[in-house]
Amino acid sequence: MSETAAPALLCAGVTKSFAGGVEALAGLDLEVPAGAFFGLLGPNGAGKTTLIRSVVGLTRPAAGDISVFGLSAWGAGSAQARQAIGYAPQDVALDRFVPVRELLSLHGRYFGMSRGAARERADEMLEAFDLTAKAASYAHLLSGGMRRRLLLARALLHRPRLVILDEPTAGVDLELRHDLWAYIRRLHADGTTILLTTHYIEEAEALCERVAFIRAGRIVAEGAPIDLRERYDAPRLEDVYLQVVGR
Ligand SMILES: Nc1ncnc2c1ncn2[C@@H]1O[C@H](COP(=O)(O)OP(=O)(O)OP(=O)(O)O)[C@@H](O)[C@H]1O
Numbered sequence: 029m030s031e032t033a034a035p036a037l038l039c040a041g042v043t044k045s046f047a048g049g050v051e052a053l054a055g056l057d058l059e060v061p062a063g064a065f066f067g068l069l070g071p072n073g074a075g076k077t078t079l080i081r082s083v084v085g086l087t088r089p090a091a092g093d094i095s096v097f098g099l100s101a102w103g104a105g106s107a108q109a110r111q112a113i114g115y116a117p118q119d120v121a122l123d124r125f126v127p128v129r130e131l132l133s134l135h136g137r138y139f140g141m142s143r144g145a146a147r148e149r150a151d152e153m154l155e156a157f158d159l160t161a162k163a164a165s166y167a168h169l170l171s172g173g174m175r176r177r178l179l180l181a182r183a184l185l186h187r188p189r190l191v192i193l194d195e196p197t198a199g200v201d202l203e204l205r206h207d208l209w210a211y212i213r214r215l216h217a218d219g220t221t222i223l224l225t226t227h228y229i230e231e232a233e234a235l236c237e238r239v240a241f242i243r244a245g246r247i248v249a250e251g252a253p254i255d256l257r258e259r260y261d262a263p264r265l266e267d268v269y270l271q272v273v274g275r
């Protein structure tokens with residue numbers, strides 16, 4: 029398969045269990061087409077974050093295959109696969125001892141940018157996410173919403189082709205949420221693949237071209253919101269959600 033024809037993300041039979049017998053991923057299959065705006069929806073504990081961490085190389089699956097633009101996420105090519113991904117985690121973990129601007133430029137260096145290019149891009153991202161005033165401050169001194177913006181700025185810094193956002197708008201105020209979505213929409217319009225999780229189903233319905241519902245470590249329904257509403261005879265995507273993953 030040529031790299032351009034490959035889906036942005038392909039997961040086949042992915043399993044992962046944790047100590048205590050929790051089966052977080054139970055043979056999960058998922059395809060995210062290149063260029064898609066894709067939402068992964070499901071209740072707390074469904075396996076969303078575990079799946080994402082398996083894709084970005086932080087949690088090793090027990091079985092199954094994961095590839096990113098045709099590059100194996102865990103085999104040969106995993107370094108290239110990781111380079112293609114920008115990841116904003118659900119849990120904010122940012123260095124306390126490095127000022128905000130350096131935090132971003134170091135990320136650029138880590139992804140192979142020259143010192144000058146990384147600095148320039150860091151300033152550009154600070155500007156884009158309205159964080160310039162905090163450039164010399166530290167992540168733990170920012171407000172919760174600002175930290176979320178910083179995470180996003182960091183995820184996008186190296187211009188990844190696949191952007192994975194785990195709950196990007198949790199705790200973010202209304203206006204900023206609109207700004208973030210506008211930014212992400214622009215990225216998508218420029219050809220970047222977006223994969224996100226959110227508990228705001230209405231937002232997902234408005235934004236995502238395709239969504240997948242995950243429950244107990246498996247995808248239980250997948251498609252364009254309009255098709256899913258039809259298939260489940262539901263007026264809103266929320267109603268589909270309640271039907272396919274509700275308790
Ligand atoms: N490191 C870990 N050790 C043990 N259990 C874990 C670990 N990480 C996740 N789990 C368990 O795996 C299951 C799936 O968790 P996961 O974080 O993937 O859910 P999620 O869909 O992201 O939920 P949420 O919407 O709350 O973020 C849960 O039962 C969780 O407790």
Ligand SMILES: [Mg+2]
Binds near residue numbers: 078
């Ligand atoms: Mg999660």
